[in-house]
Amino acid sequence: MSIHLNALRKSFSGSPALRGLSADIPKGAFFTVLGPSGCGKSTLLRLVAGLETLDSGGIALAGRPVAGPGVHVAPEARGVAVVFQSYALWPHMSVRENVAFPIETAGASRAEAATRATKHLDTVALTPLAERKPAELSGGQRQRVALARCLASRAATVLMDEPLANLDPHLRGAMEEELTAFHRASGATLLYITHDQREAMALSDLVAVMEEGRFLQVAPPEELHDRPVSSRVAGFVGTGAVIPAEVLSAGGARAQVRLGNGLAAEVGCRPGTTRGTGTVLLRPGQVRIAEGGLPARLESVRYRGGIWEGRARPEGWASALPVAAPARLTPGETVPLRVTGGWLLPEG
Numbered sequence: 001m002s003i004h005l006n007a008l009r010k011s012f013s014g015s016p017a018l019r020g021l022s023a024d025i026p027k028g029a030f031f032t033v034l035g036p037s038g039c040g041k042s043t044l045l046r047l048v049a050g051l052e053t054l055d056s057g058g059i060a061l062a063g064r065p066v067a068g069p070g071v072h073v074a075p076e077a078r079g080v081a082v083v084f085q086s087y088a089l090w091p092h093m094s095v096r097e098n099v100a101f102p103i104e105t106a107g108a109s110r111a112e113a114a115t116r117a118t119k120h121l122d123t124v125a126l127t128p129l130a131e132r133k134p135a136e137l138s139g140g141q142r143q144r145v146a147l148a149r150c151l152a153s154r155a156a157t158v159l160m161d162e163p164l165a166n167l168d169p170h171l172r173g174a175m176e177e178e179l180t181a182f183h184r185a186s187g188a189t190l191l192y193i194t195h196d197q198r199e200a201m202a203l204s205d206l207v208a209v210m211e212e213g214r215f216l217q218v219a220p221p222e223e224l225h226d227r228p229v230s231s232r233v234a235g236f237v238g239t240g241a242v243i244p245a246e247v248l249s250a251g252g253a254r255a256q257v258r259l260g261n262g263l264a265a266e267v268g269c270r271p272g273t274t275r276g277t278g279t280v281l282l283r284p285g286q287v288r289i290a291e292g293g294l295p296a297r298l299e300s301v302r303y304r305g306g307i308w309e310g311r312a313r314p315e316g317w318a319s320a321l322p323v324a325a326p327a328r329l330t331p332g333e334t335v336p337l338r339v340t341g342g343w344l345l346p347e348g
């Protein structure tokens with residue numbers, strides 16, 4: 001079901017956690033909230049789940065107001081399932097019972113609950129471990145039990161608070177696949193919380209970048225990466241450099257700019273951009289080593305599996321440019337740079 005968030009405000013002892021946050025999350029979307037620790041992500045999720053009450057604003061699920069002035073629908077009546085970082089499994093129940101129990105309490109017969117539990121344990125490849133207790137499982141396996149329980153609940157909306165945070169990197173990759181499969185299989189609307197930008201990019205249809213109780217930008221991952229609204233958003237997503245620029249001319253979605261003290265480039269921009277000063281975001285792939293380019297000294301180099309990424313500073317420049325190359329780069333060497341892309345930031 002769709003989730004409508006309208007001007008949400010919430011303070012704790014006078015300090016605001018949410019400061020007028022609004023968004024429309026379409027039915028069936030994988031919607032991720034990305035932001036640093038303390039920006040209000042868990043507060044938002046708890047408000048949607050009904051575990052906190054709003055100070056002002058309103059929340060509607062599938063068009064039905066569930067929180068707002070004079071309205072507070074109880075968590076169990078909202079039709080949402082929540083997966084916390086801690087998984088919240090019942091320790092005395094087997095894996096199978098952990099999945100079947102909520103189905104039974106929701107009114108299904110014992111036989112029906114057992115059938116559905118079996119089906120969903122199979123989906124997350126846990127059938128061989130169905131009779132174990134949670135204590136006898138790895139972190140990733142526990143996570144899969146929590147996912148199976150979510151699938152079995154047939155909740156139309158699933159809220160997930162950093163569900164992969166406790167897993168090692170290898171397991172995270174596998175669990176990302178599970179999450180994508182889960183989303184596809186269930187057709188549920190997912191409100192997913194993370195502070196890991198790589199995870200947000202890999203999983204989501206839409207990402208909201210959150211800072212200090214507000215969304216700075218809500219967009220599909222590619223748009224957030226290639227066309228962020230501000231240097232703040234650019235800083236949350238991917239790597240790169242923000243360079244002062246002079247806009248020489250602009251037409252449609254392209255602008256001719258002069259970067260730093262004289263490097264010419266054509267970059268993307270919002271329609272309606274005018275001449276003047278601005279800032280340009282350059283991603284590593286948008287600066288190439290090419291004959292006749294501006295000489296720059298490599299200050300640092302990192303191997304990224306298949307490509308080398310470095311930062312190179314042209315003489316007299318205040319900031320270094322990101323550079324990517326298929327061949328080995330060596331710190332200290334001077335390389336000729338050409339800019340082959342970039343994005344003029346709308347808000348500096």
Ligand SMILES: Nc1ncnc2c1ncn2[C@@H]1O[C@H](COP(=O)(O)OP(=O)(O)OP(=O)(O)O)[C@@H](O)[C@H]1O
Binds near residue numbers: 012038
């Ligand atoms: N129950 C509470 N009582 C008092 N302050 C709270 C409470 N819950 C959250 N806060 C405060 O509200 C702000 C937002 O907290 P929240 O847990 O939503 O952030 P977060 O983005 O989820 O952080 P993290 O990524 O570290 O979990 C923080 O300053 C936090 O200290």
